[in-house]
Amino acid sequence: MADDIRFLKRIRRLRAWGLGAGFLCVAAVFFELHAGPVPWLLAICHAFVWPHVAYAIASNHARKRFAEYINLGVDSAMGGVWVALMQFNLLPSLLLVSMLSADKLNVGGWRLLARTLPAQVMACAFTAAVTGFHVQMHSSELVIIACAPLLLIYPSATSFAAHSLARRVVQQNATLREIGRRDALTGLASRSYWSELAYAQLRTARSRGQDAAMLMLDVDHFKSINDLGGHAAGDQVLRQFAGLLRRSIRSTDTAARFAGDEFVVLLPGANAAVAADIAELIRQRMAGIRSSGVECSVSIGIAVLEDWMSSAESWIDAADQALYAAKVHGRNRIMPYDHQGRLVEPA
Known part of the structure; x- marks a missing residue:
């Protein structure tokens, strides 16, 4: 609904600018032709009243865009009327036809232009037949001067509108990308975005010979928390744990919700000792977190990036196996994965 209203307002501005500038073209020709009061009244109403009437019709219609497309068809038909009433005066006729065609292309592409063009041709032919089909194609100096505002104002207005629309699309796409990078519940990085960072970090560490580590974390007995307190309690624990992660890791680290109650943290430049210190702080x-009478704890697996890890998947798999070992050996503990790919047994 809000997008439709913005669309209608944009069209109203363009229609008001275009018809206002186009009125000067028509008026100059009418002045030279000594047109009667009826063409003058019709031109004034179309230029200065119709933009607001068209907006009112479309904004109060249940199908706003459809109604505005009908209005655009009326614009095209009226353009045909003016061409005939101006007796096909060359410059203003070409300007009106080209500007109206540009409108349709900007709004609905070739399909909308193809739908509205017959109305323009038929309106022109009918008006010409009624008025005697007079043709006077010469454009005087007065008419050329009167056409200058339309030549200057309308292309600038449509270009500005197109630029504003393109900029809004870019901003919306950036917002969507940012939303896609965040987990909706915890506000941490999403799994897909974090995986991209893991691939990038592996390449950077390999090329520069830097240390890097990964933590895989799982909230212990999370099913019991959900069973006792419901999903609302479980969601609250996940949000609390996410906040705890943000406070416990370094500014260069990235935490993400991996799946359900499972989380991951990427630690660039961290060796085994640094990773263990961060993991212990988190544990x-x-x-200090309790939910529905259950004292919460976390199991953590550590995988330091080693030469034998040929891909980000093998690095993640090592952290996942270390986490599994921590859970198997009693939970609420930290288990590292050694450099040869063997799980380190607890003391």
């Missing part, structure tokens, strides 16, 4: 802070 200790998690002990």
